[in-house]
Amino acid sequence: MSQSENYRQILKGGEFLIKDSTAHDTYIPEDYTEDQKLMAQAALEFVEQEVLTKADRIDKQEEGLTIQLMNQAGELGLLGLSVPEEFGGSGSDFITSTLITEQIGGSGSFAVSMAAHTGIGTLPILYYGTEEQKKKYLPGLASGQLKGAYCLTEPGSGSDALAAKTKAVLSEDGKHYILNGQKMWITNGGFADVFTVFAKIDGEKFTGFIVDANTPGLTRGEEEHKLGIKGSSTRQIFFQEAKVPVQNVLGEIGKGHLIAFNILNIGRQKLCAAALGATKRLSSISIQYATQREQFKKSIATFGAIQYKLAEQATRIFAIESALYRASQQIKIKVEELLAEGKPYHTALMGAAEEYAIECAILKVYGSEVLDYVVDECVQIHGGMGYSEEMPAARAFRDARINRIFEGTNEINRLLTVDMLLKRALKGHIDLMSPAMQVQKELMAIPDFGPGDDGIFSREKKLVDNMKKAVLMTAGAAVQKLMMALEHEQEILINIANMISELYICESILLRAEKLKLSGHPTANSASNMMQVYLFDALMRIEAEGKNAIAAFAEGDELNMLQLGLKRFTKQQLINTKWLRRNIASELILANRYCY
Structure with a gap:
């Protein structure tokens, strides 16, 4: 029996909002x-023994x-996980590739270089290349013989990628396209052998091209001086009659x-995995410093x-x-x-990522923001030493910030979350x-403040069910009131997106805690503690987002009714989160590392 056959009752993308999942x-x-x-x-041993020991040298772009480390990663099979065996990779399943991405995530600048290569540098050719293109490029990309990069962003087109000005014109003999323009913020730009480049044919038709680095007319700019990820190569790439x-x-x-946007779905999920790996390392660093200081x-x-x-670091990481x-298995x-x-x-991989594009956007936003929280508290726990470049917290703090910009800004991804959900409904x-x-x-009926069904975590399950109602009420009222004008009300859309994201994270941590409880897993009590802490705080955040949203579009009796609805659906009993957190912290301190 395959690993997946135990998890067949899965929901469609976005259905978590209206249907329940089971722990099983x-x-x-x-x-x-x-x-x-x-x-x-x-993979983790490679990071700890080969990469982290060279962190200063990497940051100085020795x-x-x-390139040497990328070659070593290729020899270990870490670059070809998503590439089928017929093209020189291992064709690993999605869970395995996600897990390996997580392990690499704690390696700072190198993680960015490797992720750009294995993700946006390789996947466009895997997904959209012809058989000949795949045979020519994928074996080298999988082994590390070739290094990949992705050229989408331009000085005048960031989030609005389709506003690109790089042009491609067919030559008179019909054998070449002549590219003119420039791209910026190109990761691996200094050493990539193969570029996926986007240009407009005749200034109109937005099209992807595979461009070899030795193409006459292609030149590389100087290395950018960045806030963080200083060890990664970031350059402008110029095309002059290329x-x-x-x-x-x-x-x-x-x-x-289609290439640009579908690649981003996988990229967002991978970014979350890499951020997760970084948070675990930083949690351990925080614990160890706090213990000895x-x-x-x-x-x-x-x-x-x-x-x-x-x-709180551990709780958000666990969440x-x-x-x-959960999403990766789907x-x-x-x-x-x-x-x-x-x-x-x-x-198949592209179609699956598109199906769960909403979940991928949520993961990208939340993963990058959990990393920001964890690294910020890591610096704070270190006190003045956290501000010193002698300690790992400072570099990690600078490196983390880019993740809220990579793969579409968090603001864009929040807007996309609601937009994609409404489009799937339409x-x-x-x-x-x-x-x-x-x-x-239900708003017109007598409120039911009972504990819910009997069974494990019945109270928490009812809280999550009410979260869904709060989201549906708020989003439904906004759509009904504003209709097509809602797309121009970005503040309201972001409020709703935050509610949706909190709901998804809450249900995910609840399902995990329940499954661990049912199986008698050793960490079941710890999972229960973290789940209760997270749900308690998240429900207050959902209430606040909902209030901000309804106050922005409703008034009078409608506003009063919606406010009463929010109060009903976010009502909860007080719990002693101080003691729950102290129990969690005690386990972390005893283990002297992140241990869940």
Whole structure:
């Protein structure tokens, strides 16, 4: 029996808002196979022994060092996880590749270089390349013989990628496209051998091209001086009468936007995995420093204020990890379903990522913001030493900031979360209308403040169910009131997106805690503590976002009714989160590392 056959009752993309999942059908990190654990350990050892020991040299961009490390990663099989065996990779499943990405995530600048290569540097050719293009480029990219980069952003087009001005004109003999323009913020730009480049044919048809680095007319700018990830190569790439063979057109002419946007779905999920790996390392660094640092003749780890920080770091890490692997398994199963229908591997992977694009956007936003929280508290726990470049916290602080900009800014991803959800509803992929109308009817009925069904975590399950109602009520009222004008009300959309994200994370951590409880796992009590802490705080955040949203579009009796609805759906009993956090912190301090 395959690993996936135990998780077949999965929801469509975005359906978590209107349907319930079960713990049995939810994949959690405690379900890793022994082979996956061994691969993860090998990747982590590579990071700790080969990369982190050279962190200062990497940050100074010592000539050839990143290339050398990329070659070593290739020899270990870390660059070809997503590439099928027929093209020189290992064709690993989606969970395994996610797990390996997580292990690499704690390596700072090198993680960025490697992620750019294995993700946006390789996947466009895997997904959209012709058979000849795949045979020519994928084996080298999988082994590390070739290094990849992705050229989308321009000085005048960032989030608005389709406003690109780089042009491609067919030569008179019809054998080449002549590219003119410039790209900026190109990761791996200083050493890449192969570029995926986007240009407009005749200034109109947005199209992808595979461009070899030795193409006449292609030149590289100087290295950018960046706030963080200083060890990664970031340059402008210039095209001046660059002749690209017509056979290097990637995908269909005029359909480059499909490549650009679909690649981002996977990129967002991978960014979350990498951020998760970084948070775990930083949590351990925080714990170890707090344990050994003494003030007032005692370890600062004994102080409640520090224990709060350690516990909150762990709780948010545990939460995003729960959501990441829940979504990753859904993508994996969708890939298998599409393969069973006869779809090629690359088409199946692309289709699965598109199906769960909403979840990928949520993961990107939340993963990057959890990393920001964890690294900020890591600096704070270190006090003045956290501000010194002698300690790892300073570099990590600078390196973390880019993740809220990479793969579409967090603001864009929040807007996309709501936009994609509403579009799926309009296309009939999911039914939002019926549940939203049911919630409206419930507002007119007598409130039920009972504990919910009997069973494990019945109170918490009812809280999550009420979160769904709060989101449906708020979003439904906004759509009904503003209709098409809602797309111009970005503040309201972001409020709703934050509510949706909190709901998804809450349900994910609840499902994981329940599954661990049912199986009698050793960490079940710890998971329960973290889940209760997270839900308690998240419900208050959902209430605040909902209030800000309804106050922006409703007034009078409508506003009063919606406010009463929010109060009903976010009502909860007080719990002693101080003691829950202290219990979590005690376990972390005893282990002297992140241990969940």
